[in-house]
Amino acid sequence: MQQDLVSLLGAAILAFIPAIxxxxxxxxxxxxxxxxxxxxxxxxxxxxxxxxxxxCAYCGKDIHKEYTLCPYCGKRQPYNLNRKDELIG
Numbered sequence: 001m002q003q004d005l006v007s008l009l010g011a012a013i014l015a016f017i018p019a020i021x022x023x024x025x026x027x028x029x030x031x032x033x034x035x036x037x038x039x040x041x042x043x044x045x046x047x048x049x050x051x052x053x054x055x056c057a058y059c060g061k062d063i064h065k066e067y068t069l070c071p072y073c074g075k076r077q078p079y080n081l082n083r084k085d086e087l088i089g
């Protein structure tokens with residue numbers, strides 16, 4: 001019983017690794033923590049290999065960070081902006 005609890009606690013702590021990597025690449029921390037808790041090795045590899053995303057400053061859809069043109073609306077992306085609300089302020 002106690003060993004099972006320690007194993008679950010260890011899995012919960014290890015799940016933070018892919019969640020933090022995914023968060024820095026623009027993904028949901030909570031969903032990636034759950035993914036890492038259930039399938040740690042797969043989630044870790046997946047989070048390392050995925051490309052960073054950002055939101056288009058005009059249409060708000062998720063695009064890859066290195067895109068200079070949005071594939072959805074076709075508008076050129078401003079430099080150093082990650083979210084639509086940063087364009088206004």
